[in-house]
Amino acid sequence: MKVGITCYPTYGGSGVVATELGKALAERDHEIHFIASDLPFRLSHVAGNIFFHEVNVQSYPLFDYPPYTLSLTSKMVDIAKHVGLDLLHVHYALPHASSAVMAQQILSSEDLDLPIVTTLHGTDITLIGRDPSFAPVVTWSINESDGVTAVSDYLRQETYDHFEVSEDVEVIPNFIDTDRFVRQDKEHFKQALCPNGEKVIVHVSNFRPVKNTDQVVEVFHRLQNGTSNVKLLLVGDGPDRVPTERKARELGVYDDIRFLGKQDPIEEILSIADVFLMPSGSETFGLAALEAMACEVPVVASDVGGLPELVVHGETGFLCQLDDVDAFTEHTRTLLHDEDQHAEMAAAARKRAVETFDIDRVVPLYEDYYERVRSGT
Numbered sequence: 001m002k003v004g005i006t007c008y009p010t011y012g013g014s015g016v017v018a019t020e021l022g023k024a025l026a027e028r029d030h031e032i033h034f035i036a037s038d039l040p041f042r043l044s045h046v047a048g049n050i051f052f053h054e055v056n057v058q059s060y061p062l063f064d065y066p067p068y069t070l071s072l073t074s075k076m077v078d079i080a081k082h083v084g085l086d087l088l089h090v091h092y093a094l095p096h097a098s099s100a101v102m103a104q105q106i107l108s109s110e111d112l113d114l115p116i117v118t119t120l121h122g123t124d125i126t127l128i129g130r131d132p133s134f135a136p137v138v139t140w141s142i143n144e145s146d147g148v149t150a151v152s153d154y155l156r157q158e159t160y161d162h163f164e165v166s167e168d169v170e171v172i173p174n175f176i177d178t179d180r181f182v183r184q185d186k187e188h189f190k191q192a193l194c195p196n197g198e199k200v201i202v203h204v205s206n207f208r209p210v211k212n213t214d215q216v217v218e219v220f221h222r223l224q225n226g227t228s229n230v231k232l233l234l235v236g237d238g239p240d241r242v243p244t245e246r247k248a249r250e251l252g253v254y255d256d257i258r259f260l261g262k263q264d265p266i267e268e269i270l271s272i273a274d275v276f277l278m279p280s281g282s283e284t285f286g287l288a289a290l291e292a293m294a295c296e297v298p299v300v301a302s303d304v305g306g307l308p309e310l311v312v313h314g315e316t317g318f319l320c321q322l323d324d325v326d327a328f329t330e331h332t333r334t335l336l337h338d339e340d341q342h343a344e345m346a347a348a349a350r351k352r353a354v355e356t357f358d359i360d361r362v363v364p365l366y367e368d369y370y371e372r373v374r375s376g377t
C-alpha cells in the first residue's frame, strides 16, 4: 500500500506514534509518505520506501496568520495525485483531519479517491478540540473521515460524549518496540549520576501544565527528606520547565535533580530508573509510561483518562487520585524500599508491555483497519 502519514513533527506522543507506525509499515513493505511541516523527530533513518514531503507555508503581507491548514491540504492533494496514495492517515484531528477531508473533496472533484483514517490522540478531543472555536470543524472532520481510531477506550468514550459523532471509533492502542525499549546494562551511566548508589526517579514529558511537573518535584522533595539518597532525572522541555526549576530551588532539592532536556535515547535513561512518575491531570494513553514499563520501571501515575488501561494498580505500578501528592509519595517510597515488590512489579510491567502493547501485535491491527476502510467494510 502507498500510505500518506501526517503528524506533528515535534516532541510529542502523537508524532512519535505516527512516525514509529510509518517506519514499521515501511518494514512490512508498504511505501510511506510523511507529509508534515518538518522532518518528524524520530524519522532519523533513511529507507528506500520512506519519503518526506515538507509543507511549505507562504507568508504574505495580508496574512496575520499564514494559513498552514490550506498549505497542508494543497500538499496532500499534490502528493496523493503524483504518488498515487492508497490511503491517507492523519494523527491528531486539529488541523490534520480537516486538511485531509478538504484534500479528499478536491481530489474527488477530479474523480480521484483518497480514503482517510484519522487517529485521535488526546487534547484534540479532551481539551482544545472541544473549544467552540474548533469543535464544529473537529466534528465535521471526524464524521467525514472514512475511518477513525482512538488510542484508548477512554478517548473513544470522550469522543462520543463530547462530539456529535456518527462514525464508529475503533480503539487501536499505542505501541512500543520492545526490542528497542528494553533494560540495558548502563552501570557506567548510573555510576556517573549516582556515585553513592542513590535510587533514581524519572519523569519524561513535554513540560506542559497538564503534566504537573511541580508535583514531581514536590514528591521528590518529600521522599528526600533531607537525605540526598535519591536522584531525580527530568527529561523533556516545555513551558513549565523554568517554573519547575524554580520550585526545585525553592525546596532546596535542585542539586539532586538533573534537567536533561529533550533526549532521544530515552531507553538508556530509563535503564537506570527505579520508578517513573506521571502525575498528569489528563492523559489519554501515556506513551512515556509505556516506554518506562518496557524498560522494567514500575510507574506511579494519576488515576485519570486512559492510564488505568495501561498501568495495573498493584501489579505494574500504582495509580493515585489526581493531585494526591501524599499517595504519590507513599507509593514511590514503597517501591524504593521494598526490593521484592519492586522486582515483581518491574517484571510485570515489562511483561504487560510485551504481551499487550508490542509493535508487532499492534501494527497489524492498523493494516487490517486500512484494508477494511479501503473496502468499505
Ligand code: GMT
Pocket (backbone or CB within 6 Å): 008, 011, 012, 013, 014, 015, 017, 121, 122, 123, 124, 126, 151, 174, 210, 282, 283, 284, 285, 286, 287, 288
Ligand atoms: O494531546 C496532546 O496534547 C498531545 C499528544 C502528543 O502529541 O503528545 O498527547 C496525547 O497523545 C499521546 C499519544 O497517543 C498519548 O500518549 C498522550 O497521553 C496524549 N496526551 C494527553 O492526553 C494529554
